[in-house]
Amino acid sequence: MFEKVKYMLSIFSIIIMFFTFEDVYANSQLPTFxxxxxxxxxxxxxxxxxxxEIILIVK
Known part of the structure; x- marks a missing residue:
């Protein structure tokens, strides 16, 4: 029975991985430091x- 559960969990996790992809885009302009x-x-x-200097002048 443990083998069957292990097999089903692996199949389920593979299916989840295939349906949860998202598009990711890189920002072409990097900000300066x-x-x-x-x-x-x-x-x-x-x-x-x-x-x-402004603080010193005000005081």
Whole structure:
């Protein structure tokens, strides 16, 4: 009986694999490192220096 269950599970898993395919497309334009890091809150050195200078001037 265990062999029959094992056989049926393998057939079932193969059928599931064939019916669950999805199309995947690659993005042809890769973002630059600076664009990617700005999404996460990264600031360039120039921006950080300008912001720091503005804070010093205001105080």
């Amino acid at each position: 600076e664009e990617k890091f700005t999404e996460g809150g990264y600031k360039s050195v120039e921006e950080a220096v300008k912001e720091f």
